[in-house]
Amino acid sequence: MQPKTPELLAPAGSLSMLETAFAFGATAVYAGQPRYSLRVRNNDFGELAALQQGIERAHGLGHRFYLVSNIYPHDNKLKSYVANMSPVIALKPDAMIMSDPGLIMMAREAWPEMEIHLSVQANTVNSAAVKFWKSVGIARVILSRELSLDQVAHIRQECPDTELEVFVHGALCIAYSGRCLLSGYFNHRDANQGSCTNSCRWDYKTQAGVEDASGDILTPQAAREREHPQGVYLIEESQRPGSFMPIEEDEHGTYVMNSRDLRAIEHVQRLVAMGIDSLKIEGRTKSPYYVARTAQAYRKAIDDAVAGRELDPALLGQLEGLANRGYTSGFFQRHTPEATQNYLRGYSESGRSLYVGDAVAFDAARGLVQVNARNKFAVGDRLEIIHPSGNFDVQVTRLENADGEAVQVASGSGHTVWMDLPASCVGAFVARYLQSEEAAVAVPVAELIAD
Numbered sequence: 001m002q003p004k005t006p007e008l009l010a011p012a013g014s015l016s017m018l019e020t021a022f023a024f025g026a027t028a029v030y031a032g033q034p035r036y037s038l039r040v041r042n043n044d045f046g047e048l049a050a051l052q053q054g055i056e057r058a059h060g061l062g063h064r065f066y067l068v069s070n071i072y073p074h075d076n077k078l079k080s081y082v083a084n085m086s087p088v089i090a091l092k093p094d095a096m097i098m099s100d101p102g103l104i105m106m107a108r109e110a111w112p113e114m115e116i117h118l119s120v121q122a123n124t125v126n127s128a129a130v131k132f133w134k135s136v137g138i139a140r141v142i143l144s145r146e147l148s149l150d151q152v153a154h155i156r157q158e159c160p161d162t163e164l165e166v167f168v169h170g171a172l173c174i175a176y177s178g179r180c181l182l183s184g185y186f187n188h189r190d191a192n193q194g195s196c197t198n199s200c201r202w203d204y205k206t207q208a209g210v211e212d213a214s215g216d217i218l219t220p221q222a223a224r225e226r227e228h229p230q231g232v233y234l235i236e237e238s239q240r241p242g243s244f245m246p247i248e249e250d251e252h253g254t255y256v257m258n259s260r261d262l263r264a265i266e267h268v269q270r271l272v273a274m275g276i277d278s279l280k281i282e283g284r285t286k287s288p289y290y291v292a293r294t295a296q297a298y299r300k301a302i303d304d305a306v307a308g309r310e311l312d313p314a315l316l317g318q319l320e321g322l323a324n325r326g327y328t329s330g331f332f333q334r335h336t337p338e339a340t341q342n343y344l345r346g347y348s349e350s351g352r353s354l355y356v357g358d359a360v361a362f363d364a365a366r367g368l369v370q371v372n373a374r375n376k377f378a379v380g381d382r383l384e385i386i387h388p389s390g391n392f393d394v395q396v397t398r399l400e401n402a403d404g405e406a407v408q409v410a411s412g413s414g415h416t417v418w419m420d421l422p423a424s425c426v427g428a429f430v431a432r433y434l435q436s437e438e439a440a441v442a443v444p445v446a447e448l449i450a451d
Helices: 015-023 048-061 075-089 101-110 127-135 149-158 182-187 265-273 288-307 314-320 338-350 443-451
Strands: 009-010 030-031 064-069 096-099 115-117 140-142 163-170 202-213 228-235 244-247 261-263 277-283 355-364 370-373 382-386 392-397 414-420 431-435
Touching: 009 015, 009 163, 009 288, 015 048, 015 288, 030 048, 048 064, 048 075, 064 075, 075 101, 096 101, 101 115, 127 140, 127 149, 140 414, 149 163, 149 265, 163 265, 261 382, 265 288, 265 314, 265 443, 277 288, 288 314, 288 382, 288 431
Parallel strands: 009 030, 009 277, 030 064, 064 096, 096 115, 115 140, 140 163, 163 277
Antiparallel strands: 163 261, 202 228, 228 244, 355 370, 355 431, 370 414, 382 392, 382 431
């Protein structure tokens, strides 16, 4: 029997991201107001009009819009919660994503017909917890990212009548399901109130330091005034020069804060087979390009899994082209076989690319497409055109400026060039292959225009 097709749930920090997510294969999006969700920055849904437009657009396409309300609020936010949220609930989002039991209780009392999904912030790691949340009216549980595939499968078997959602791509916190204190400790911006500064991902450099006889860590300058110092190391973040923090190391190694990013596309087939209801992509603060790439890749992986086809390894390279801090399958697979590691790495390296521009308009008089550059590319580069209707490769043979003069390079952000591309490319993202000799052979532009 063919397995059911899970929902592909994409992040939306803006209406542009929402449109992109749906164009590239997502069937649902999640977004939230800055005051009550865990994304204050890069969030365009603070205004009611934007939420209304997003919800209406999702419903017009036959898709779903989930409203994130997943903070752990202090009492000062409780007083105004129902009054502030009532106009939003009137817009009829398909469900609320929540984590705090108190807020959930208030929502159930105020809007008893509203579907509620339990946020990953609630750290649900076992089947008994899933059953408890169902007993208090939760329709879907987003499982903790600290579970293995076998543990997810066991929960699915034990809780067949509850919808389950899992994260398959995006940033991982050095915390239990994101409940982190680093940002609040370093600069008094509480991650659990939505204002995380991603302190675990700052650019740290090591500095030589010393430890005195009493165990105090000294900067190099202070150490020069002491006798017989014991060597240690300090880290210094690029935006906070002169602020030194000690790194401790023992027989197990150095403790670091920054996790690799989650990429579980190689596990989509098993997640589909076990009947997971929704596969979720993290990244409401990311770009539309990120949403396009991830939604497109996971859409194909899901469709292939449902149809009984094997994973297309080229998808790994497409995801490698996104800005990332290295990939991991997180806790899904505790001990990855060496053969699998080599298999994944080879395809990732061969398909790496860099986002370089947006195809924004077609100039009929010139027969060229206007491309707003995001990063540098030049004549001779091999590019990938990423479009909802399908991707293809081209070799850059000609670039022109606004005056119709030939140029060799689009220098980067702020520069605009015109390229020999078909009008159907408008709305596409443009990426440059970093290892062009290993990329697929480009399709001649003339053939594309003829089609």
